[in-house]
Amino acid sequence: MSSQLKTPLYDALIKHVKKRTISFHVPGHKSGRITDSKAKFLQQALEMDLTELSGLDDLHEPVGPIQEAQTLLAELYQAPKSYFLVNGSTVGNLAMIMAACHENDTVLVQRNCHKSVLNAIKLAKARPIFLAPGYDKELKAAGGVHFETVKQAINQYPEAKALILTYPNYYGMVYGLKEIIDEAHRQQIPVLVDEAHGPHFIIGGPFPASAVTLGADIVVQSAHKTLPAMTMGSFLHYNSSFINQNILEDYLHILQSSSPSYPIMASLDMARHYLAGYTMDDVQYLVKEIRAFKSELGEIPGIKVVGNGDPLKVTVQSQCGLSGFELQMKLEQVGIYTELADPNNVLFVLPLLKENQQYPLKDTALKISEILKDFPQINQREEIHSEPENISELAILYQEMDQYKQQTISIDAALDKISAETVIPYPPGIPLLLAGERVTKVKLQELHKLIKTGARFQGGAFLKEGFLNVFGGLKQ
């Protein structure tokens, strides 16, 4: 493991910076020498914002420090091959799905997935079969997919070219992934996992097992979400006998900038280094800090700490009459910025602290206690939640949609029509209504509830005005 102490890409950049060269190449800021008078904050990063110079390798044909940095990454995760991504887990999801399936191929997809998974299926013109997740009563949110659902889907669609899962979910909840992967592999179906929220799982207990360790074919991780990497920096791990590695790499080349950001890539090198140096002492310190934080939150009457997957994710459920959205806003007023609110919960993403690092967790708990002291404790009523069919299809496939006219009608008039737009409450970015899917009564109820509680949407441009786009008849 001692080679994990190396940081080849970071070192190559430092070495170049120290040469104090004269730049006659892109980028236009010339290592930060030419900047806007106001833009001082980026100065340091600009020195590292270089391009494919001699000695700095090329992400799209790595033979030097980028190759070495990616090899160290693969060693850490014990994957045959790992890649740096500079366009987020979005591009990882696009590339892995496009590499796995062609036009009209059937793919099995966990319904509560990130929109990039659906976009990938759209680009590939594949035929998605959606697998409903279970409902977590404590969190009042969608959880993982059940083994029985996967088994049923595989029996029903043995020709499926991929099983696409999300693990963990946004709240850090996991499920029996090992059993599911083994079942899919028995049927020669590759398993693609969007593990955006789990790059730190490789540390081991108390964290859940990583999908890489559990044998998934391709795993995509947002290094920037829980590791100290810059935003848009992600990892992709490849370990498949089903999916052609060259085709995967082709899509990564096609879908990522031909001028990838060196600061982002260097931050990925450093994030791997940070993770590799995470010790048992660090784990113990972190667990102690989280336990104390949860215990302090647990004593505040207006909220309840729920969920028990990834220790870095702390979900707080309102018990004081405020919606999750309202509670989030109250926290922001005292400088506490959280990751996500839903109608019931507020999600805290904790830092992956090392033993020598402090974070104001105690102070945060005190502030929350102060905010909520005048709110009465109210037992929240049981949520009415939809129980979607275990396995469902689109009413119109992506590749057929062009043939239909679209019309904008009032939300309630959309009942039993086919939605022409995807409506995603965001975060967590899980589609409520997919383009091509029939608008059922249950879906309409959910939509009204979310609008009422103040959710933000992507898609559904006229939702707040009360309108939805649906498909009409065939074009002439």
Add this chain to the structure above:
Amino acid sequence: MSSQLKTPLYDALIKHVKKRTISFHVPGHKSGRITDSKAKFLQQALEMDLTELSGLDDLHEPVGPIQEAQTLLAELYQAPKSYFLVNGSTVGNLAMIMAACHENDTVLVQRNCHKSVLNAIKLAKARPIFLAPGYDKELKAAGGVHFETVKQAINQYPEAKALILTYPNYYGMVYGLKEIIDEAHRQQIPVLVDEAHGPHFIIGGPFPASAVTLGADIVVQSAHKTLPAMTMGSFLHYNSSFINQNILEDYLHILQSSSPSYPIMASLDMARHYLAGYTMDDVQYLVKEIRAFKSELGEIPGIKVVGNGDPLKVTVQSQCGLSGFELQMKLEQVGIYTELADPNNVLFVLPLLKENQQYPLKDTALKISEILKDFPQINQREEIHSEPENISELAILYQEMDQYKQQTISIDAALDKISAETVIPYPPGIPLLLAGERVTKVKLQELHKLIKTGARFQGGAFLKEGFLNVFGGLKQ
């Protein structure tokens, strides 16, 4: 124009940073508080590396400072609508082409285009008709496309759904774009321009006119190439009655990270601000500096300054027996890093200096003079160059390629076969051989010459070992 003094996105970030909030959201470095001990250089940038928090807007649904910053950008370029891109001009080219054409649509494409243009056509499964550029004898490189070629192509393919051009080329050379755009528009064909190297053209003389000003439907610009923006930061300008804006936006959403980088977006806001504040005095100062630099270079016997398009691009041609690649390496040994070398030339990208900024141009010329003082002046022989057909098609379309077997054979045995891989000498990233194109004698000669002079390639994994991938017969 006074509103151009505003920097709404940068200001929103500063405002948030000054609040000194406690972060329980992504990214995992928590505004730079959690970093690897070695990674001090990114500290400042990490403070700005935030996410879609209250007040910071959302690139994919902008309603706040990002919307305002994009509106200021559109005002500066006098475009109806402009967009920030965070995945480079790569994603701009992909999105504009995918928005303009569908499967089997004919598109007219300038042959010496960036590989992202070809990748876009591949993803769209369109049918490309390639328009050969003229050959610039002075630069010994491909130039722009001739009006007559475009006119002939439009006559031959009036059903074309788009004309896709590159303007300027890597060396800053431009051509009669206005006349071409007008002709295409008369035939109801939208014009898409990869203006990666020309974001600063909007300054006006002495710079060439921007394709935005000349009426192109969509123009993509690498802000990071000549403006002080971070790498992967680009602009897209939309001004079309032919191409549906919603479809364009859909592709931008699909192909860019759902967690776009705030430092990159803020640097785009600042680059626009820098450009808007560029005065006539700045222009005069810059022109004077460039003229002096060229004049000093002109007195060095071993090189010749060639080309006359964009003043920021200075191309130096070897006259001393060294290849461009060798000359570039010699310059690097004294700390002068240039943008590009080809068999004959070395390209300098100069900074877009303002009056108050210094750059060691004089010192650079002195150093070059010193390096070359012992090299004899040798009149370079005339280059043998290929004159490709004005208008050409692929022998196998992208959507048919899956049906053919592939085989790896020696380069010389590939004569008259159909190449299964795209071979791109890089930079400048212009494909010599396209996948699906027949390997002619002239192409083989070019390939040997490039290998001999030490060019780097993307694609052609076994080229240096003497092998090329070609298509064989149909799969069983």
